[in-house]
């Protein structure tokens with residue numbers, strides 16, 4: 001029934017609408033910016049009124065929120081977490097460290113540009129971003145999801161070799177399960 | 182006054198027991214400082230711990246004297262009774278930094294020694310611990326040494342996003358984009 005184009009459109013519209021109002025966030029809070037997540041989630045800014053709330057495990061989460069710098073050691077874990085997540089999944093890069101290295105641009109152990117390793121849908125800049133900025137970033141993500149443009153996961157699957165090559169460049173000892181989604 | 186007396190007593194006793202201990206003890210506050218040869222480090226530490234009451238190992242730190250070709254290992258001990266801390270320093274050859282393992286005196290020394298081994302390349306003979314400590318799959322030189330150029334390493338290992346070079350003032354850029362003026366109270370923070 002949903003094979004013809006128009007009904008697919010309607011189904012997409014409805015599922016996107018549902019997805020954008022129920023965002024379960026897995027916070028990967030190893031960077032210092034993670035300290036802005038509690039105020040965002042609790043009563044002052046109350047992200048839950050927008051449908052944004054925390055998830056317990058990768059398999060239950062929609063959004064992987066990466067708050068700040070990633071060392072090569074944590075990048076390995078993040079990749080593993082990301083690959084465990086179920087579709088639909090999105091990545092939000094949080095803070096300057098994920099964008100261009102921030103103040104750790106010359107560190108010997110932190111990666112600088114996150115979107116070379118994982119498909120980032122939305123970046124939130126700032127060091128660290130205030131809860132307002134976080135909410136506006138999530139607003140942007142909701143808008144992209146609603147328009148069906150937040151397709152980082154598809155990009156990742158299509159360009160897996162390119163991402164893998166980049167990842168293996170900084171993680172020489174690659175002992176990870178291979179998933180076939 | 183009381184403290185000074187105790188400090189002088191400690192200095193005297195250490196210097197009588199260890200002839201070649203050099204001290205630099207002109208500190209106004211509760212701190213003592215000795216430099217000794219690396220061979221007698223275990224006996225100095227044992228002496229301070231068992232005889233003088235410095236039972237707490239606060240930290241083992243390292244200083245890289247690049248110009249002199251030496252690494253200086255600093256043991257920081259604390260006496261909870263006298264409320265005095267003592268620094269025991271020793272110098273190692275920078276090209277071949279080897280010293281004795283000391284984790285039988287304080288067990289927590291094990292952790293610090295692993296850190297120094299990874300960050301400065303100091304080998305502790307007899308240290309039983311896995312090779313890796315904090316860094317994973319590290320293949321470069323010990324990163325905390327001063328001749329390790331971390332920016333060059335980062336440049337060749339990781340991707341860089343262009344646009345950092347001009348170091349633009351974010352506030353000005355944003356006001357230009359949105360057509361607003363910088364408010365007076367914020368002007369003093371602009372470059």
Ligand code: SF4
Pocket residue numbers: 031032033067068069094095096097098102103104126127128129
């Ligand atoms: S962007 Fe700033 S606040 Fe965020 S992790 Fe980096 S240094 Fe910390």
